[in-house]
Amino acid sequence: MTDVVLRAKECDIYYGSYKAVRDVSIDIPKNKITAFIGPSGCGKSTVLRCFNRLNDLIESFRLKGKMTYHGQDLYAPDVDPVEVRRRIGMVFQKPNPFPKTIYDNIAYGPRISGFKGDMDELVETSLRRAVLWDEVKDKLQESGFSLSGGQQQRLCIARTIAVQPEVVLMDEPCAALDPISTLKIEDLMKELVQNYTIIIVTHNMQQATRVADYTAFYNAQVVEGAGGKVGYLAEFDSTEKIFSDPEQESTRDYVTGRFG
Amino acid sequence: MPSSPPSKRQRTPFEKGLDRLFEGTTMGFALFILLLLLAIGLLILVQAWPAVQRFGLSFLWTSSWNPVEGREVFGVLPMVYGTLVSSAIALLLAVPLGLGTALFLSENFIPLKIRTVLVFMVELLAAIPSVVYGLWGIFVLIPALKWFLGLFGVSFAGPSMLAASLVLAIMILPIITAISRDSLAALPPELRQGSYGLGATRWGTIFRVLIPAAISGIVGGVMLALGRAMGETMAVTMLIGNSNTINPSLLAPSNTISSLLANQFAEAKGIQVASLMYAAFVLVILTLIVNILADWIVRKLQAKY
Ligand SMILES: Nc1ncnc2c1ncn2[C@@H]1O[C@H](COP(=O)(O)OP(=O)(O)O)[C@@H](O)[C@H]1O
Ligand SMILES: [Mg+2]
Numbered sequence: 001m002t003d004v005v006l007r008a009k010e011c012d013i014y015y016g017s018y019k020a021v022r023d024v025s026i027d028i029p030k031n032k033i034t035a036f037i038g039p040s041g042c043g044k045s046t047v048l049r050c051f052n053r054l055n056d057l058i059e060s061f062r063l064k065g066k067m068t069y070h071g072q073d074l075y076a077p078d079v080d081p082v083e084v085r086r087r088i089g090m091v092f093q094k095p096n097p098f099p100k101t102i103y104d105n106i107a108y109g110p111r112i113s114g115f116k117g118d119m120d121e122l123v124e125t126s127l128r129r130a131v132l133w134d135e136v137k138d139k140l141q142e143s144g145f146s147l148s149g150g151q152q153q154r155l156c157i158a159r160t161i162a163v164q165p166e167v168v169l170m171d172e173p174c175a176a177l178d179p180i181s182t183l184k185i186e187d188l189m190k191e192l193v194q195n196y197t198i199i200i201v202t203h204n205m206q207q208a209t210r211v212a213d214y215t216a217f218y219n220a221q222v223v224e225g226a227g228g229k230v231g232y233l234a235e236f237d238s239t240e241k242i243f244s245d246p247e248q249e250s251t252r253d254y255v256t257g258r259f260g
Numbered sequence: 261m262p263s264s265p266p267s268k269r270q271r272t273p274f275e276k277g278l279d280r281l282f283e284g285t286t287m288g289f290a291l292f293i294l295l296l297l298l299a300i301g302l303l304i305l306v307q308a309w310p311a312v313q314r315f316g317l318s319f320l321w322t323s324s325w326n327p328v329e330g331r332e333v334f335g336v337l338p339m340v341y342g343t344l345v346s347s348a349i350a351l352l353l354a355v356p357l358g359l360g361t362a363l364f365l366s367e368n369f370i371p372l373k374i375r376t377v378l379v380f381m382v383e384l385l386a387a388i389p390s391v392v393y394g395l396w397g398i399f400v401l402i403p404a405l406k407w408f409l410g411l412f413g414v415s416f417a418g419p420s421m422l423a424a425s426l427v428l429a430i431m432i433l434p435i436i437t438a439i440s441r442d443s444l445a446a447l448p449p450e451l452r453q454g455s456y457g458l459g460a461t462r463w464g465t466i467f468r469v470l471i472p473a474a475i476s477g478i479v480g481g482v483m484l485a486l487g488r489a490m491g492e493t494m495a496v497t498m499l500i501g502n503s504n505t506i507n508p509s510l511l512a513p514s515n516t517i518s519s520l521l522a523n524q525f526a527e528a529k530g531i532q533v534a535s536l537m538y539a540a541f542v543l544v545i546l547t548l549i550v551n552i553l554a555d556w557i558v559r560k561l562q563a564k565y
Contacts, residue, residue, distance in 0.1 A: 054457060059368055086459030096450035099473045108468065109458035156454070163458055 003030040005167060005197045006051050006088075011065030013046050015058065019223075020046050021231040024065075026216060028167075033193050035208040035239065036201045038218030038254065043231025044201045047218075048169050051199070052088035053081040086113055089165035093172040095152035097144030097159075102136050105144045105155055109163035122162060130158035131188055150181025157188065161196070168192065170200040174207065186211050205255060208239060215242040217251045301544060308537035319538055325504040327524075327532045334535035336542055338506045342514040343546065346421055346496065347489040349510070350428035355482055357429075358436030362478075363466060365437070366444040379441070386434035394498030397427045402499070414511070419501035421514040427495050432485035439484065443477025444470060476558045483554030487547055493518040517543040 006028040013021040021043035028034050028051075036044040046055070053074065055061040067074040074084060097105050106123045115122065123140070127133040132154040136147070144155055153173060160168055170189075174182040182204075189198055189211050202208055208215050216236040220229040235242065235251045246252050305312075311319065315334060322335020361382065365375055402418045405426075409416045451473055455465040471478070501513020502523055517539050528536055 052457065054453060057368075057453065057456060059371070082459055082461050084459075085457055089459075090453075090457035092450055092453065092457070094450055096448070096454040098451065098454065098469050108455075109460075112458070112460050112464045112468070159454075159458065 002032070004028065005030045005070065006199075007066075007068045007071075008047065008050070009066040009068070011047070011050070011063060011067060013043065013050060013055075014060075014062040014064070016060035018228060019230050022223075024233045026233060026236055028197060028199060029214065030197050031193060031195070032213040033189060033198045033200060033211050034214045034216065035212035036199065036216050036218060037203070037205065037208050038231075038234070039220065040203075041229060041231070042218040042220035044218050045171050046231070048171055048199060048201055049090075051167070052090055052169055053084045054090060056081050086163055087165050088167040088169060089160040089163060091153070091156055091160055091168065091170040091173045093175050095149055095156050095176065097147070097152050097155050100144060101141050102144050102147070102155065103140040106159050106162045109159060113163055126158040126162040127155075129161055129188075129192070130154045131184060132158055148181075150177045150184065153177060153181065153185065154188070157185070161192065165196070167197045167199070170198065172201050172203065175203065182207070205243075205257070209243055212239045215239040217242060217246070217248075217254060219250055219254070301541075304537050304541045304544065308534055308541050310531055311534035311538040314531065315535070315538070319535070320542070323506060325520075327528070332531055334532070334538075336517065336520075336539045338504045339515050339517045339520050339539060340542065340546070341506050342421065342500065343490055343516040343518070343543070346425045346428055346500070346514070346516055347486055349421075349425035350432055350489045351482065351486055353426070353429040354433045354436055354485065358433050358481075358485075359440050359471075359478065361433075361437045362440035362444055363470075366441050367462070367466070379438075382434050382437050385430070386438070390431065390492060390494040391498070393427050393431055394495040397423055397495060397499040401426060409511075416511055417501075417513070419499055419513050420511050421500060421507075422510040424496045424500035424514070424516075425510070427499055428489045428492060431492060431495065432489050435485040435488060436481050439481025440474070440478045443474040443481070446477075447473050476562050479558050479561060480554065483550060483557075486550055486554075490516075490543070490547055490550065491518055493522045497522050517546075 004027045008024050008026050011021065011024045012019060013024075024043075024047055026047075036048065038044055049055045050063060050067060051069075051074070055063075063075060069084070069088070073079070098108060100108065103123055106126050107119050110119065110122055124133060124137075127136060132151060135151060136155075139146070144152065147155060153176070157168075157173070174185055177185070186207065189200065192198065200207075200212065214236065215238070217234045218231055219234040220231045222228075223230045235246055235248050237246070242251060243255050246255065252258075311334065315322070319334065319336055320340070321337050322333065323337045324333050324335055325338070326333045364370075365379055365382070398418075402423050405423060406416050406418065447470060451469060452465060455469045460469070496516050497519040500515055500519055502515050502519060503513035504515050504520070507514060521536055521540055521543075524532065524536055
């Protein structure tokens with residue numbers, strides 16, 4: 001494998017006393033797309049949100065184990081979560097534009113992080129990279145809500161890349177989109193990965209095979225005394241291997257659609 | 261194949277009748293409210309008519325209120341001034357305080373359990389009868405203000421615009437807090453996460469995303485509070501000094517329209533009753549203007565986002 005950007009080592013993740021994920025160790029390679037697949041509720045989003053400390057917003061959240069970013073402990077006491085999130089951006093399942101104009105949606109991130117350059121130019125390049133520019137260039141001053149779902153999601157991606165993060169986390173970014181918008185976003189990811197490291201959670205097996213270089217299969221099992229199902233990383237390998245010749249029985253069952 | 265698919269099922273005449281009955285009843289209720297409102301407005305206007313004929317629009321800018329028989333002059337300007345100024349001061353104090361409280365109670369600064377208790381206490385503020393606020397003003401606030409202003413060598417009689425405005429501010433605080441908190445809490449969590457996910461700080465998120473997103477609810481709450489402040493009677497009567505003059509000093513006594521009505525109706529007769537009714541009509545119109553203004557602002561803000 002090439003450079004490792006993000007690394008989780010023996011991570012247990014709790015919500016209160018409920019252990020949501022146990023013993024996850026994974027290395028996320030630089031400038032590659034890594035897909036997280038697996039049945040619902042097995043902790044894919046939970047792990048993803050740990051990587052940019054978005055779980056800090058949840059009061060009951062607790063992490064045991066170590067997560068590093070370029071070898072640096074993400075949860076060290078002197079690490080500022082705000083700084084982490086500027087480097088590791090996030091795109092959500094539901095498009096969530098701000099109640100602002102299209103222009104201000106993009107300009108929001110750069111402004112709060114003290115961007116001093118040419119904002120018009122940054123807005124244009126961000127929108128161009130998200131393949132949205134041609135559709136919105138004449139209505140930059142209209143509300144972000146005036147766009148269709150697929151356009152809103154590309155707006156959210158443009159907004160994320162406008163702060164020039166190093167990693168982009170995407171949690172089921174196409175779940176609410178039509179097939180055409182989905183393909184557009186997949187093309188976009190393949191284009192972006194030259195400069196960014198991407199992790200995408202997806203329920204769509206074809207999507208994983210189309211875009212991902214590596215695939216992590218998460219599963220969950222009932223554990224007595226843990227307060228419910230506990231998610232774990234079942235298998236992590238190149239996408240090709242996961243889909244054609246996985247080590248685990250459960251992986252094979254899942255990718256061939258026999259459960260999940 | 262079933263012979264009649266469910267979509268083709270006919271509604272019985274009884275079901276249709278029930279529907280129509282329901283529609284008619286609700287419309288009846290709605291019309292009743294409208295009629296009630298018109299009736300109240302009309303009644304006030306009819307009773308005010310002798311004063312309207314005698315004083316005309318000059319009632320609005322006349323500053324004397326003289327009920328002595330034979331020399332009767334009535335003008336509502338000092339009370340309009342008092343109503344507007346006391347409400348404006350109350351808003352000025354209560355908006356930042358109420359919005360701040362709402363933010364504190366809708367964000368996770370403190371554990372949920374303590375927050376729930378605090379929310380309950382804020383709502384309790386709204387349940388205190390206004391006469392109790394008035395008493396509190398007389399026995400606690402005014403002595404405290406006397407002591408405080410005394411430190412600077414300012415003499416302070418007690419009943420004044422300042423005392424009334426401060427108590428009004430406390431009275432409208434729960435309205436602003438409760439409504440703002442509700443509109444902030446109703447925002448989709450994705451909005452907050454989206455902002456944090458871009459590396460925004462808590463303050464950045466609150467001031468640049470959450471407040472703009474909830475602004476129409478917040479403005480609505482503020483306007484409701486303003487309506488309440490303009491109409492509040494008992495506590496104001498007890499604290500404002502009931503002096504029908506315009507005095508720019510906040511430490512001087514003043515009066516509001518509703519306080520004027522409460523004080524004078526019992527002993528009024530003839531043209532004075534009509535003048536009081538005229539004043540009441542002015543208050544209704546003022547409140548109406550505030551409401552229309554509020555609606556307009558909310559619309560403007562909604563169009564912007
Ligand atoms: N904020 C939360 N508080 C408590 N439990 C949560 C929270 N978020 C997720 N969980 C629980 O953690 C488990 C994993 O959830 P999640 O990471 O969302 O799974 P996935 O994304 O794989 O569907 C689920 O059982 C879910 O109920
Ligand atoms: Mg999920």
